[in-house]
Amino acid sequence: MWQILSEKDKKKYALLNALYRKYDPITIQSLSEVSHLSQRSVLNYLDELKVDLFPLSGEIFSSNEGMKLLLPDSIGMDYFQRKLLRESIGFQLLEYLFFQGEASCSELQEHFFLSSSSLERILKKIRKSLEPYHLKVSGSPLAVRGQEFFIRRFYTRYFFEAYSQDEWPFRNLDKENVHRLLKTHPPYCHEYSKFIKSQEILFQFAVSLTRAQKGHFHPVYPVSFFTEKKLPEIRQELRQSLTGFPLGALSLDTVLDELSFMKLQYTTEYYKERLQKDPAFQESTRELFRLIEETTDLFQLPPSKCWPFLIELYKLLQLHVKGKGLTVLPDYLFFRSRDFIIVTHHQLEYPFFYTYVTSYFKDILKSRGVNASEALLEELYYTLLCHSESLTNHLFKNFKSCKVLLYSHLSQNHAQAVRDVLIANFNSMIDVEIYTEAELTAKDLEKYQFDLLVSTTSVEIDIKNAVLYLHFHEKGYQISSIYKAISTVVDKKKADQMKRIKNHMDKKETLKEHPLTEATFTTHY
The missing domain is CATH 3.40.50 (Rossmann fold)
Structure with a gap:
């Protein structure tokens, strides 16, 4: 996605990021090296950044030791990351197409004050960037086209990265109404409640409603007892409880459709029912259940309430089955979620657990014909972490x-x-x-x-x-003797655990001995 941004914006951001990551003053020469810019460019961009920082009461302080970025305590790098996306003509154009639905080239030229050649250059970059997301900007008039699932996924992530929790880009929707809808009728079951990211699901719902308003309806779930019997019950319950609710410009049927669809995505009962009656789903989740069983036993973890993270891992893996033959990028455009730092923490502090789990993911991906890139492995691990209860705490107690x-x-x-x-x-x-x-x-x-x-x-x-x-x-x-005793115990405990894990991994059955069948690739959302 970086190629959508102008070269100037990318260079200014690289320079700002280099300054932000340094606690001590940094010289112009060092800035030039870490930002991959000439010293002349560094000086020019520093002048522009000083002007940009002034409204924030921020500054770039210069001394004999070098340059240092000074920001108010309340401002972090995420402020500049959002600014980067919002000020990009390419992303402004994509946002315009989302809300308008479609637009002619002449309309885009007039709205963004672009010549035909400039518009074509921007569209070329956008088309290239959207390919890994299975989307394209095409047709006459122009529109973002592709499977509805991928369109919604892309725009949910865009709005989540481009707007803060205090901002509301959906001019077609009343924020308080949408927020009240989700609060009164949460589209997830109790088991999911503590794992839901409220801001992200708010934007997901707003994107879904906006798409539905324009006649683009949600993907269809496989027919099952749950969808045939339970889904109508959910709709009927919602219909009764929404009587008198101020929906504004929203139609009741649209709200019912989208809330019910989201309820299926985050309802464990639906997936439990599928596990009983859907052979393809059983096959697709077999190795995930094995992963849960083995890690629980091997790393001496308490019995897990596994359904939320099993479902999310399943959905992420199915996404890559959907994109079979193509690279499907992780679920972020530019910047990972702030809590992605926990993945780095596990890589450093619990490498044995991280290696074991990601090696398991590699086997699963290989059996599906998917390239196990480092980014995808981290995304899978992040998904497991985000939907596991107290995993880090349990690992710490067991090993540290x-x-x-x-x-x-x-x-x-x-x-x-x-x-x-x-x-x-x-x-x-x-x-x-x-x-x-x-x-x-x-x-x-x-x-x-x-x-x-x-x-x-x-x-x-x-x-x-x-x-x-x-x-x-x-x-x-005598604290020192206690510390020494504790350290000795922890070191021995860790060594014993590592020996046991290594012995297990040496004997570990691979998916080659239990290959997944073609049924894996026919399961849908």
């Missing part, structure tokens, strides 16, 4: 923290006081449970799950777990 069992020979109150000291010093590194029996015995210890036993008195019984006597010095409890 120590479960401490604390025994006080004095009293429970003393044990609680010592626990507070440990928590204050080690915070998330440890999970402390208090031993509640009066006497410390090997038999009673079997009731507890722990990595390290910390005791306020000497322990003479023989147990397999590490034991630390917590002694007191003039300056308080």
Whole structure:
């Protein structure tokens, strides 16, 4: 999509991004190197950026050490990312076509003050950029054409990246009405509620309503018991509850169609019913269930409420089946969602888990004839993370923290006081449970799950777990010895886990031994 932007805008953004990422002053020469611009261009663009920053009370501070970007604490790079999209003639043109539906070349020339040759150059860039999204700008009059699913997907992401939560680009819709509709009649089931991104689903609904207003109706789900029986029930319930609701210019049937369609996308009951009665769906999700089962067992995760992330992974994989033979780009145009940073965190902090899961995705993609690009693997992993409950916390506890069992020979109150000291010093590194029996015995210890036993008195019984006597010095409890004991336990715990995982991966069955059938490729949304 970057080729839609003007060269000047791209260079200014590259320079601004280079400044933003540096906490310390950076020289003109270094700016030239990291932004891939000549020093003359750097100086020219810096002058323009200073003017752009003035309304924000921002500045580019110059000193003997170099240049430094100073912004108000409330402003981040996302402000400039939105500005980049909104000020691009190419994206203004795409937005115009979305709201108008279609337009002649002469209309576009007049509206954007373009010559015929300039318009043609912009259209050429747009057409090239839209190819991986399975869209094209064509026809007379011109319109964005392609499968309705891909059109809605593209524009939902565009509006999400180009507009902030305080802005409302849909002049044809009353924001309060649309927001109230979603709040009163959420298009997702309870299992999905905590994973829904409110701003994104608001824009998704607005895009859907706008398309429907222009006669472009949503894709059709496969016929099933759920769509034949349950969907009419959903529509009827919505129809009754929407009686008297101020819909404004929206027709009731349009709202019912779009809300019902979104309800199917985010309703676990629909997919559970399909799993019982749809062989193609069973085949398409078989390896995803295996992934959940194996990772839960191998990484000692608690039983998962797997349906939301299984459904989202399934939908993403089906998207690539839909685009079989072509490259389908990840679900962002320019900039990943802010929370994509958690993928980078997992790559660095939990490489064993990341490698295991992405290797599984590679096998699944290969069996479908899809190229497993790094971007797609990250998108799949991001989807799993966003729809998994407390996964990072569970991995941290299993691989980077120590479960401490604390025994006080004095009293429970003393044990609680010592626990507070440990928590204050080690915070998330440890999970402390208090031993509640009066006497410390090997038999009673079997009731507890722990990595390290910390005791306020000497322990003479023989147990397999590490034991630390917590002694007191003039300056308080001997924290350094506790830290050393915890580090030793965590290192051993991690090494044992890694050995177990490696042994499992060496024996791991691949999809070659269980190939997916052609039924995989015939399942629809």
